[in-house]
Amino acid sequence: MNKTLIIEQATHLFTQFLEKNHLRKTPERYAILHEIYCRSDHFDTEQLFDSLTLKKINVSRATVYNTLELLVNCNLVTKHQFGKNQAQYEKSYSYKQHDHIICAECGKVVEFCDPRIGQIKDMAAQLLNFKIIYHSLNLYGICGPCQTIKKTAT
Amino acid sequence: MNKTLIIEQATHLFTQFLEKNHLRKTPERYAILHEIYCRSDHFDTEQLFDSLTLKKINVSRATVYNTLELLVNCNLVTKHQFGKNQAQYEKSYSYKQHDHIICAECGKVVEFCDPRIGQIKDMAAQLLNFKIIYHSLNLYGICGPCQTIKKTAT
DNA sequence: ATAGTTGCAAAAGCTTTGCAGTATG
DNA sequence: CATACTGCAAAGCTTTTGCAACTAT
Numbered sequence: 001m002n003k004t005l006i007i008e009q010a011t012h013l014f015t016q017f018l019e020k021n022h023l024r025k026t027p028e029r030y031a032i033l034h035e036i037y038c039r040s041d042h043f044d045t046e047q048l049f050d051s052l053t054l055k056k057i058n059v060s061r062a063t064v065y066n067t068l069e070l071l072v073n074c075n076l077v078t079k080h081q082f083g084k085n086q087a088q089y090e091k092s093y094s095y096k097q098h099d100h101i102i103c104a105e106c107g108k109v110v111e112f113c114d115p116r117i118g119q120i121k122d123m124a125a126q127l128l129n130f131k132i133i134y135h136s137l138n139l140y141g142i143c144g145p146c147q148t149i150k151k152t153a154t
Numbered sequence: 155m156n157k158t159l160i161i162e163q164a165t166h167l168f169t170q171f172l173e174k175n176h177l178r179k180t181p182e183r184y185a186i187l188h189e190i191y192c193r194s195d196h197f198d199t200e201q202l203f204d205s206l207t208l209k210k211i212n213v214s215r216a217t218v219y220n221t222l223e224l225l226v227n228c229n230l231v232t233k234h235q236f237g238k239n240q241a242q243y244e245k246s247y248s249y250k251q252h253d254h255i256i257c258a259e260c261g262k263v264v265e266f267c268d269p270r271i272g273q274i275k276d277m278a279a280q281l282l283n284f285k286i287i288y289h290s291l292n293l294y295g296i297c298g299p300c301q302t303i304k305k306t307a308t
Numbered sequence: 309a310t311a312g313t314t315g316c317a318a319a320a321g322c323t324t325t326g327c328a329g330t331a332t333g
Numbered sequence: 334c335a336t337a338c339t340g341c342a343a344a345g346c347t348t349t350t351g352c353a354a355c356t357a358t
Binding site: 022023024026028029058059060061062063066085 | 336337339340341347348
């Protein structure tokens with residue numbers, strides 16, 4: 001699916017969500033959604049705030065946080081805590097389900113996909129009587145480039 | 155394995171770690187290790203700090219943070235970020251490898267175990283050329299009791 | 309003796325909140 | 334035109350840091 005189409009559809013979904021919940025369709029909210037869906041990869045609130053500022057889009061940090069929460073609630077954005085104190089986010093519409101592998105050395109985040117995670121979820125849910133809503137699987141390790149650097153550094 | 159023995163062995167491992175790294179064996183460090191291994195379940199820094207204070211063990215927050223970092227480094231304690239801004243910890247020696255399922259409603263944390271996670275790790279490591287150090291798999295959902303409450307609340 | 313550690317308090321960093329002004333429905 | 338939303342700044346929380354005093358080696 002091409003990027004423009006994805007942005008359009010995400011915008012539509014956001015509108016539906018706002019209307020259903022009697023929330024207002026403010027330009028700030030759409031600007032933030034747009035910015036997120038134009039980016040690739042993961043970002044934190046500060047990076048998002050900076051991008052917006054750079055583009056002369058004047059939104060306050062409060063609005064960024066507020067809007068991110070809305071977007072998380074309607075599943076257009078996913079929130080991650082990769083072991084840091086600062087949350088990371090990524091767009092999630094039209095994105096296949098995936099998990100993350102994080103380099104403990106350089107912080108690089110790579111996505112991967114394994115169907116077996118679904119089986120684990122089903123089994124755990126049944127065994128422990130939980131209704132699973134979402135999951136987070138993060139593998140932490142050293143990426144190829146960092147392994148090379150470490151060897152060389154000696 | 156009984157609790158006293160585990161504490162003894164964890165203490166021994168900590169001593170080895172401190173000696174190997176030319177760090178000092180201070181009473182505060184051992185007091186914190188002891189407190190952690192006497193507790194069950196997960197805890198945050200504030201809960202740990204409070205327990206210590208309650209027992210008239212006088213340590214500062216700075217020392218708690220410092221010592222927790224050491225314990226994480228020598229694998230006697232594991233650090234978790236269950237989607238909150240506050241990190242959670244748990245003892246990890248003599249504990250079988252396990253993952254977590256967290257109730258999004260009441261915050262309860264339950265442990266579970268599935269060998270398939272090992273296969274996923276191996277495959278992702280090979281595919282993406284990462285050397286995996288550790289992982290974190292968290293399932294978020296609604297636990298049995300909270301499901302009942304929700305139904306009743308209507 | 310001499311560093312590594314501690315405690316305290318201040319500072320830093322991320323996130324939330326209060327409030328007055330603004331703009332949406 | 335009622336009130337949800339915004340921006341700003343202040344406040345709140347968790348975590349880190351600086352420094353003088355202390356103590357393990």
